[in-house]
Amino acid sequence: MTRRSDAGARPVERRAVLPATAGALLGVAGCTGRTTAGRAGTATPAPTGSIPSPAGSSSSVPAALPRTTPWRPGPTEIHPEVKRRAVELVEAIGAWHIGKGGPAAARAEVAALHLPTALVAQAGPLLPSADEAVLQVIDAQYGGILADSASVLVVCRQWTRHGATVRAGGTTVDVRLARTVSGWTVTALHPARPGAPSAAPRAGVREVLADSRIVLPPAAQADVRSGQVHDSVLTAMRRPAGTYRMYVSVVRSGHPLDVFGTSRPSDHPRGRAFDVRQIDGHAVVDPRTPRSLERFMHGAAAAGSYDVGGPVQLSGGTTPDQFFSDATHHDHVHIGFRD
Numbered sequence: 001m002t003r004r005s006d007a008g009a010r011p012v013e014r015r016a017v018l019p020a021t022a023g024a025l026l027g028v029a030g031c032t033g034r035t036t037a038g039r040a041g042t043a044t045p046a047p048t049g050s051i052p053s054p055a056g057s058s059s060s061v062p063a064a065l066p067r068t069t070p071w072r073p074g075p076t077e078i079h080p081e082v083k084r085r086a087v088e089l090v091e092a093i094g095a096w097h098i099g100k101g102g103p104a105a106a107r108a109e110v111a112a113l114h115l116p117t118a119l120v121a122q123a124g125p126l127l128p129s130a131d132e133a134v135l136q137v138i139d140a141q142y143g144g145i146l147a148d149s150a151s152v153l154v155v156c157r158q159w160t161r162h163g164a165t166v167r168a169g170g171t172t173v174d175v176r177l178a179r180t181v182s183g184w185t186v187t188a189l190h191p192a193r194p195g196a197p198s199a200a201p202r203a204g205v206r207e208v209l210a211d212s213r214i215v216l217p218p219a220a221q222a223d224v225r226s227g228q229v230h231d232s233v234l235t236a237m238r239r240p241a242g243t244y245r246m247y248v249s250v251v252r253s254g255h256p257l258d259v260f261g262t263s264r265p266s267d268h269p270r271g272r273a274f275d276v277r278q279i280d281g282h283a284v285v286d287p288r289t290p291r292s293l294e295r296f297m298h299g300a301a302a303a304g305s306y307d308v309g310g311p312v313q314l315s316g317g318t319t320p321d322q323f324f325s326d327a328t329h330h331d332h333v334h335i336g337f338r339d
Contacts, residue, residue: 144260
């Protein structure tokens, strides 16, 4: 997510991001669990004989789909019910048993959640043609959170089976929500549209994709392969990767076009920003994450980022307001570039 939309927003300290104070943080905008094959959640090791393939590839021998476990918001999330609502919809659309696929079945699943069935028509890559599918939510990150509206970026992997062939892929969905008298409801889905891979990838693209310390989910990996990510981002990814293992959540696609709640263009769709959800296996959203988080943010600034946001309000930037913190960025580190 890009810098807060509210020019008068006050930074929040890391330890203030707790459920008891979550209501006070609203107004600062951005940047059903299923457990078996054919169901959604977090993937566990695949059963014997299954061959989960790299994103976008397929196996050539019969394979079972991996088993999954549900995604659940952690105890320090700001308004966890918002993320839970977004995730349960993505899980409902993106996973099905044999004979239960297709738009009609997806509409029945959505109706059971008391959400508009018209959302199924916006699902795009979440609803491919397949005999069965499982979906693993990797992360649910705020793209923006206001008092009565929100954007949740649901990052997921999806495995589909066509006959004897299993294909691994996934996407990121910008789920828009609004608060009603009966609670939060989903108003729109905006799945990632990364674009085709570049026929002649630049050196920076090849280096990022080859670096095992840069962990990219499917949509972010496709963004890099497309050649539409700026060199400043590729360079900045590689610099901290020499020190940290970095789990990226969002790069370009699947992110709001504008800073949430404003008409200002976000750096993400222009390929000039990326978000990080974990550092060395420690979730950014977890207040127990060690001080390496702060060092990581300072390192991002040293790599040339003019706009470093996260759950900690840092000082000492080389430009005014180089560091910021708000409710949207309690769950990830945003690293943005002008050039």
